[in-house]
Amino acid sequence: MYSEKLENLINHALADGVLTGKEKQVLLRNAEAEGIDPDEFEMVLEARLYEKTNKKAKDKNYDKFESLIEEIKSSFPINGLIATKKGGVFDNFHNKITGRQAYLDYKEAKQLKTDSEAKYKECSEKTAEIQRGLNQSIEEYGRRKLETLKRTLGVFLSYLQRMEQKYKESYYELMDGCDFPKAYVVELGQLNMNNNELLKTAITTGGFTYAAVAGVPTAVMAGVTAIGAASTGTSISLLSGAAKINAIMAWLGGGTLAAGGGGIAAGTVVLAGITYTVTGVVAIAATGLMASSIMAKKLTQAQTYSSEVEIACEKMETSWVAMDGIKQRVNELMDITMNVYDKCIIQLSYLEPIVADFNTQSKEHVLIFQKTALLVKSMSELAKTPLFGDDMNLSKDSEAIVTKTRKILNTEL
Amino acid sequence: MNKHVDKLINQGVDLGIQQLQGHINPVNTFNELLTLYKDVSVTIETEKTKRVQIIAEKEAKIETIRAQRDFFMEYLKKTFDERSTNFSKLFEVIDDALENNNIQQLALGLDSLNKLAAESPFKVIADINMLQNALENKTEFEF
Incomplete structure (x- = not known):
C-alpha cells in the first residue's frame, strides 16, 4: 500500500x-x-x-x-488410561459436543425410515397382488356357478314346463311322487330367474363376485333387480367380494392398515418432520449438544415407525395366509360344483329324449327323472351356498356390510 | 455427512468462534457446557431406553402374531385336508348310487355333500378371541 x-x-x-x-x-x-x-x-x-x-x-x-x-x-481417565479411546467417555463427549452423535442418530433414523418404507411398500404390493389373484378366483368361481346353474337348472326347468303342459292336473302329483314338491319347484323357478338376472348383469355389476361370496338368492324380492340396476355406486362395492375379504382381513388384523389403520399413517406424519432444523444456534458446543438431543428423539420416533411397519407387515403376512385359506375354499366349492355339474349334464342328456313321452309308470323314466332332479337340487343348493358360513362371526365392519347387503337384497344371504 | 446438518453445525462453529473471540469467559462457558452436556446425556439415555422398550414390545407383538399365524396355517391345512378326504368319500358314495340306481343312497350322498359344502371351513376360528384364548391357554386342538 x-x-x-x-x-x-x-x-x-x-x-x-x-x-x-x-x-x-x-x-x-x-x-x-x-x-x-x-x-x-x-x-x-x-x-x-x-x-x-x-x-x-x-x-x-x-x-x-x-x-x-x-x-x-x-x-x-478410564482404568488409568486417558479416555480418548474410541467409545470412551471423551469420545462420547466429543460425539455429543460436536454434533457427531446427532449425525449418527440422524443417519440411523433416516436409514430406519428408508428401510421401513421399502418394507411396507413391498408387503403392501404383495398383499395387493395376492388380493387381486384371490378376487379373480372368486369372480371366476361366481361366473362358473351362474353358468353351470343355467345349463342344469335352467334346462331342467324347461323340461318340467314341457311335462307340466302335457300332464296338467297330474303334473304336481308326479312331482310329489318324485320327492319334488310344488313349493320346491316354485323356489327353483325363482332361483333360476335370479340366476339369469345375475348372468345378464354380472359383468357390469360385480354379480359374479356377489354370486360367489353370498350365493345366488332364491327369494322373490327386489334384490336381483337392485344388483342389476346399480351399475356403479356404493351398493356394488358393498356386494363385491373385495369388501367382504377386506373385512375378513381386518378381522384377522392384516387389513387394518389397508383400511386406514393409524399405525403407519401416524408414523409417516411423525417422520415427515425428520428433516432436521435448528434455528437457535448459540455456540459451537451447544449446537452439537442440542442436535444430539433432538436427533436422539428423532431416532426414537424412527424406531417407533419401524416397529409399527414390522408389526404391520407381520399382520399382512397373516392376511396372506387368510387369503390362501379363502382361495382354498373357493377351489373346494369350484371342484364340487364342477363335479356335480358333470354328473348332472349326463343325467340331463338321459332325461331330454324321454321328456316328450314321459311315462310315470315307467320305472326307468322315473329313475332317470329322480336322479336328474336330485342332482339339479344339489346344484341349486351349491349355488345358494355362500363362500363363508353364517357362523363366521366377522368384525363389526363386515357385519355392517352384511346388514347393508341384506337390506339391498331384502333377503337372507 | 448430510449437507443440511453439516451446514448447521458449521454455522454453530462460526458463531461459537465469534463468541469465543473476546465475548465469553472460557471458564463460565465450560461450566455451562457441562450442565448442558449432562442434560443432553440424560435425554439421550432416556431415548435409548425408550427405543429398547419399543423394540421389546414390537418383538412380543410379532411373536403373538406369528403364533396366531402358525395356528391358523396349521388349522387350515388340516381342515382342508380333512374336508377333501370327506368330499372324495362322498363322491364315491354318489357315483356308486348313480351306477346302481340307488336313489336313497344318492339322496343321502348329495345331501351330505351339500351340508358339508355349506359348512364353513373357517367356523372354528370365527371368533378371534377363542383363538387368542386357545393360544394363551396352550389348548391343543384335535382335528
Missing part, C-alpha cells in the same frame, strides 16, 4: 500492539514526506492497530480453550 520504508516503520511501531506518541509523530512525518494525506494515513494506522490488538486477544482465548479441552481429557 505504502513504500517499503514506510511499511517497515509501521510494522515496527505496531509490533508490541501499542502506538506511542513519538512513534505516531515519526510515522506521520515520513508519510507527509511521501506526499500522503495525514488524515487518511492516521485512519489507516488506527485500523492496523485495532487489527493487531484484536488478533492477540483471539489467540489468547484460543489458548485458554485448548487448555480446557486438555483439562477435560485428563479429567476422564
Whole structure:
C-alpha cells in the first residue's frame, strides 16, 4: 500500500500492539514526506492497530480453550488410561459436543425410515397382488356357478314346463311322487330367474363376485333387480367380494392398515418432520449438544415407525395366509360344483329324449327323472351356498356390510 | 455427512468462534457446557431406553402374531385336508348310487355333500378371541 520504508516503520511501531506518541509523530512525518494525506494515513494506522490488538486477544482465548479441552481429557481417565479411546467417555463427549452423535442418530433414523418404507411398500404390493389373484378366483368361481346353474337348472326347468303342459292336473302329483314338491319347484323357478338376472348383469355389476361370496338368492324380492340396476355406486362395492375379504382381513388384523389403520399413517406424519432444523444456534458446543438431543428423539420416533411397519407387515403376512385359506375354499366349492355339474349334464342328456313321452309308470323314466332332479337340487343348493358360513362371526365392519347387503337384497344371504 | 446438518453445525462453529473471540469467559462457558452436556446425556439415555422398550414390545407383538399365524396355517391345512378326504368319500358314495340306481343312497350322498359344502371351513376360528384364548391357554386342538 505504502513504500517499503514506510511499511517497515509501521510494522515496527505496531509490533508490541501499542502506538506511542513519538512513534505516531515519526510515522506521520515520513508519510507527509511521501506526499500522503495525514488524515487518511492516521485512519489507516488506527485500523492496523485495532487489527493487531484484536488478533492477540483471539489467540489468547484460543489458548485458554485448548487448555480446557486438555483439562477435560485428563479429567476422564478410564482404568488409568486417558479416555480418548474410541467409545470412551471423551469420545462420547466429543460425539455429543460436536454434533457427531446427532449425525449418527440422524443417519440411523433416516436409514430406519428408508428401510421401513421399502418394507411396507413391498408387503403392501404383495398383499395387493395376492388380493387381486384371490378376487379373480372368486369372480371366476361366481361366473362358473351362474353358468353351470343355467345349463342344469335352467334346462331342467324347461323340461318340467314341457311335462307340466302335457300332464296338467297330474303334473304336481308326479312331482310329489318324485320327492319334488310344488313349493320346491316354485323356489327353483325363482332361483333360476335370479340366476339369469345375475348372468345378464354380472359383468357390469360385480354379480359374479356377489354370486360367489353370498350365493345366488332364491327369494322373490327386489334384490336381483337392485344388483342389476346399480351399475356403479356404493351398493356394488358393498356386494363385491373385495369388501367382504377386506373385512375378513381386518378381522384377522392384516387389513387394518389397508383400511386406514393409524399405525403407519401416524408414523409417516411423525417422520415427515425428520428433516432436521435448528434455528437457535448459540455456540459451537451447544449446537452439537442440542442436535444430539433432538436427533436422539428423532431416532426414537424412527424406531417407533419401524416397529409399527414390522408389526404391520407381520399382520399382512397373516392376511396372506387368510387369503390362501379363502382361495382354498373357493377351489373346494369350484371342484364340487364342477363335479356335480358333470354328473348332472349326463343325467340331463338321459332325461331330454324321454321328456316328450314321459311315462310315470315307467320305472326307468322315473329313475332317470329322480336322479336328474336330485342332482339339479344339489346344484341349486351349491349355488345358494355362500363362500363363508353364517357362523363366521366377522368384525363389526363386515357385519355392517352384511346388514347393508341384506337390506339391498331384502333377503337372507 | 448430510449437507443440511453439516451446514448447521458449521454455522454453530462460526458463531461459537465469534463468541469465543473476546465475548465469553472460557471458564463460565465450560461450566455451562457441562450442565448442558449432562442434560443432553440424560435425554439421550432416556431415548435409548425408550427405543429398547419399543423394540421389546414390537418383538412380543410379532411373536403373538406369528403364533396366531402358525395356528391358523396349521388349522387350515388340516381342515382342508380333512374336508377333501370327506368330499372324495362322498363322491364315491354318489357315483356308486348313480351306477346302481340307488336313489336313497344318492339322496343321502348329495345331501351330505351339500351340508358339508355349506359348512364353513373357517367356523372354528370365527371368533378371534377363542383363538387368542386357545393360544394363551396352550389348548391343543384335535382335528
